[in-house]
Amino acid sequence: xxxxxxxxxxxxxxxxxxxxxxxxxxxxxxxxxxxxxxxxxxxxxxxxxxxxxxxxxxxxxxxxxxxxxxxxxxxxxxxxxxxxxxxxxxxxxxxxxxxxxxxxxxxxxxxxxxxxxxxxxxxxxxxxxxxxxxxxxxxxxxxxxxxxxxxxxxxxxxxxxxxxxxxxxxxxxxxxxxxxxxxxxxxxxxxxxxxxxxxxxxxxxxxxxxxxxxxxxxxx
Amino acid sequence: xxxxxxxxxxxxxxxxxxxxxxxxxxxxxxxxxxxxxxxxxxxxxxxxxxxxxxxxxxxxxxxxxxxxxxxxxxxxxxxxxxxxxxxxxxxxxxxxxxxxxxxxxxxxxxxxxxxxxxxxxxxxxxxxxxxxxxxxxxxxxxxxxxxxxxxxxxxxxxxxxxxxxxxxxxxxxxxxxxxxxxxxxxxxxxxxxxxxxxxxxxxxxxxxxxxxxxxxxxxx
DNA sequence: GACCTGGTTGAACACGCGTGCAATCATCGG
DNA sequence: CCGATGATTGCACGCGTGTTCAACCAGGTC
Numbered sequence: 001x002x003x004x005x006x007x008x009x010x011x012x013x014x015x016x017x018x019x020x021x022x023x024x025x026x027x028x029x030x031x032x033x034x035x036x037x038x039x040x041x042x043x044x045x046x047x048x049x050x051x052x053x054x055x056x057x058x059x060x061x062x063x064x065x066x067x068x069x070x071x072x073x074x075x076x077x078x079x080x081x082x083x084x085x086x087x088x089x090x091x092x093x094x095x096x097x098x099x100x101x102x103x104x105x106x107x108x109x110x111x112x113x114x115x116x117x118x119x120x121x122x123x124x125x126x127x128x129x130x131x132x133x134x135x136x137x138x139x140x141x142x143x144x145x146x147x148x149x150x151x152x153x154x155x156x157x158x159x160x161x162x163x164x165x166x167x168x169x170x171x172x173x174x175x176x177x178x179x180x181x182x183x184x185x186x187x188x189x190x191x192x193x194x195x196x197x198x199x200x201x202x203x204x205x206x207x208x209x210x211x212x213x214x215x216x217x218x219x220x
Numbered sequence: 221x222x223x224x225x226x227x228x229x230x231x232x233x234x235x236x237x238x239x240x241x242x243x244x245x246x247x248x249x250x251x252x253x254x255x256x257x258x259x260x261x262x263x264x265x266x267x268x269x270x271x272x273x274x275x276x277x278x279x280x281x282x283x284x285x286x287x288x289x290x291x292x293x294x295x296x297x298x299x300x301x302x303x304x305x306x307x308x309x310x311x312x313x314x315x316x317x318x319x320x321x322x323x324x325x326x327x328x329x330x331x332x333x334x335x336x337x338x339x340x341x342x343x344x345x346x347x348x349x350x351x352x353x354x355x356x357x358x359x360x361x362x363x364x365x366x367x368x369x370x371x372x373x374x375x376x377x378x379x380x381x382x383x384x385x386x387x388x389x390x391x392x393x394x395x396x397x398x399x400x401x402x403x404x405x406x407x408x409x410x411x412x413x414x415x416x417x418x419x420x421x422x423x424x425x426x427x428x429x430x431x432x433x434x435x436x437x438x439x440x
Numbered sequence: 441g442a443c444c445t446g447g448t449t450g451a452a453c454a455c456g457c458g459t460g461c462a463a464t465c466a467t468c469g470g
Numbered sequence: 471c472c473g474a475t476g477a478t479t480g481c482a483c484g485c486g487t488g489t490t491c492a493a494c495c496a497g498g499t500c
Contacts, residue, residue, distance in 0.1 A: 148414070154379035213409070
């Protein structure tokens, strides 16, 4: 049969390959073999390069698709520092987007330009969120708001990535929601504590750093 | 010539291969090819497997060597959360151990058992350090000290790893000290701020979490 | 000098990878 | 009915990988 045009809900072959690739990358890392994706999708490897030009083409296509999808459902799921209550609420909806979440995690794990872009967007969103919260009075203002936003995002995402299995180890997509939930629950109390009650009992360290900083600023 | 036994300071071939491998892994990631290491060391690939049995053998040998070396110089360099002042002081000594630092970072990036072990050790050390600091009165006690120690380590190491180039991108070992220094300087102010002055202005989020936690504990 | 031991090498192998190519098949427009 | 079109496949190529193996060569020992 030719391209299953509009049969009740089933996708075109291109879309099926794309979805399979996303799930494979999420499960086995970005270095998953083209043949593995093909076999998982029930097609030949040649067909994939016929549809996407090359392996890199498929990668780029999936990147764009997932990124657009994530931004559409403007979610801060990956950033526990931005909104703890939002995370709790959204953890129920995660199951539907497990492949997306897994794909993004794997992408970040692999690094590269797309990971940097995604991180930057996350930092921007967190920055705006923090600024609003500061104006609302729920978050304390910072001497370096941009650096603070980046630090918070890198803390959260970095810790999450550390929890992820190695780049070529398998990650079961069915258990990903439970896995994520267990991790956030283990982290929630220390994080809330850290964000509510200062870790250090006095400001001597901060004061010392601020004074040497000021000294080196006036006397370069 | 046979094995350069004890000529003025030059190492045995095994040791030379080991050191080269460590530097190669630090520079190009754990997936660096055996032939690349061999060529960098000026020997043949066969000689490496003759000395270490296999590629995995070389990897294991380097892991053990670097880990022992790091633990010998009991340094908390990788854990800014544990001691900010110690980090500042030690950043001058880092240049000598750049390959070691790079190797550990690449190992953590690659995940696996050795990375988990190293992280666990780091968590243990941080736990002890925090307990001592709590008893000394400089650090506030926690409701979950073990989880807090792990969270702090995962934050710091995770953020550092996020800054690292991708698993197969190159990392110049000569610029690593400066690279590390620039990163910590960008992070130092937000981190000290976060650890000294609470991010959140009130404890409503923490209180809410604690109450639902208590409720689910008494009524399972 | 013969013999053994062990460091050292280059060639070859098997494997998995992405890719290119020719062929097949189903469907549609004329 | 018939070429055109495009989806789809199997095969083979080149490349890079880790590993294997036979050979070579330098000393030390009898």
